[in-house]
Amino acid sequence: MDDRDLLRYSRHILLDEIGIEGQEKLLSATVFAVGCGGLGAAALPYLAAAGIGHIVLADGDAVDDTNLQRQTAFGEADIGRNKAQTLAGRLKSGNSRCQTTALPRFLDEDALVEQAAQADIVLDCSDNFATRQAVNRVCVRLRKPLVSGAAVRFDGQLAAYRADLPGSPCYACLFDGETADDGACALFGVFAPLVGIIGTMQAAAALNILLDTGKAAHGVLQTYNALSGQWHTFAIPKDPGCRVCGGASA
Numbered sequence: 001m002d003d004r005d006l007l008r009y010s011r012h013i014l015l016d017e018i019g020i021e022g023q024e025k026l027l028s029a030t031v032f033a034v035g036c037g038g039l040g041a042a043a044l045p046y047l048a049a050a051g052i053g054h055i056v057l058a059d060g061d062a063v064d065d066t067n068l069q070r071q072t073a074f075g076e077a078d079i080g081r082n083k084a085q086t087l088a089g090r091l092k093s094g095n096s097r098c099q100t101t102a103l104p105r106f107l108d109e110d111a112l113v114e115q116a117a118q119a120d121i122v123l124d125c126s127d128n129f130a131t132r133q134a135v136n137r138v139c140v141r142l143r144k145p146l147v148s149g150a151a152v153r154f155d156g157q158l159a160a161y162r163a164d165l166p167g168s169p170c171y172a173c174l175f176d177g178e179t180a181d182d183g184a185c186a187l188f189g190v191f192a193p194l195v196g197i198i199g200t201m202q203a204a205a206a207l208n209i210l211l212d213t214g215k216a217a218h219g220v221l222q223t224y225n226a227l228s229g230q231w232h233t234f235a236i237p238k239d240p241g242c243r244v245c246g247g248a249s250a
Contacts (some may be wrong), residue, residue, distance in 0.1 A: 001027065005097075009051050017213040023051060029210050031197035034107070034135050037061065038165035038190065039149045041073035042199025043123060043206075048091040050207055054099040055091060056115055059084040069104050070192040090235040106131075112138045121206050124148040125199065129175070136171035139163050140245045146171070147205045147220075149198045154191045154226040158216040158237065160205050162243065168207040169219055169236045171245040178241040191226045198224065 001009075001024065012018045012026075013238070018166075031052050033040050036059035048055060063071070063078045078086050088102035116122050116138050124135045124146060132148060139146040140163045148171060150157040155213060162168040208214045221234045240246055 005051075011049070018211060022211045022213070025211060026051040026207070027053045029121070030056065030119045031121055032056045032058075032119035033123040033125055034058050034112070034131060034149065035127060036087045037125065037127055038070050038151060038195030039125035039127075039199040039202060040083075040123070041071045041087060042196045043125060043149075043203040044087060044091060045073060045094060045198055046203040047206060048095045048098040048100075050203075051095070052098060052210075054101070055088075056101045056103065056119065057084050057088060057091075058103035058105070058107050059087075061105060067186065070190060070195050072196070109134050109138065113142065116142055116144050121145045121147065121209055123202055123206060125202065132171060132175070133166065136161065137244055140170050145209050147202045147209070149202045151194045151198045152190055153188050154194065156194050156224040156226070158198055158201050158205065158222045158224070159220065160209065162209075165218070167238055169238040170242065170245040173239040173242045174221060174236050176239075176243070194195060194197040194224075194226050197216070197226070 009023045012023050018124040029052050031047055033044055033055065036057050040057065042053060046056060061083050062079055063074045063083055065079060068076065069156065073087055073090050084102040084104045088100040091098055091100050102209060102238040112134060122135060122139050122144050124132055126132055136146065143163045146158055147163050148159050148161065161170050163170060219236050221236055223232045
């Protein structure tokens, strides 16, 4: 780090749990994020601001009017533009030293493997069950930590899956099956601040995992209801018969 970095990240460096060594970990880290909608638009600006060295972000969707109610990284002038490319520009404008790679398309499983293999951690900020399952399979295969979020109506979910640690469950241990009711925002709606709450929690979980600080919860599902303001935590047991990680030692 040079003097500019020492000044920029001084509030992190002042924290005993982070310090210079921890900040250098962040500066050398690569995050791969799938989805640049409500969750990604909330999580990724904090990761860029915190000093993540390289953020790879993928999304084939374009910004439309209905996104602006909650996806605060986008504005009216962005309508019609690809979300990954637009968000990458926002991240660069906030931290010019953060390297960004925008993938303006929906990735198949081979492409997910290619990108996740080069990352230190994966964030699932997608909005559909099929993508979540595909991202989970890739992270189990490559033994990459995965932070998964979901938000619909007034209810949010957050979980960290540590395929890099022995005995950790995966997403399929909790949500098995090839199909599920996604509860899409377009069908059921979503409370505007909810995606910000879950997305920023994803960012915090990712930073704690990268820094090995605090107690980055894994093997648990955290749920939040924006009507009551309450969080609940549920243990996720590893399923020995899981079709994805059942035969894995990690």
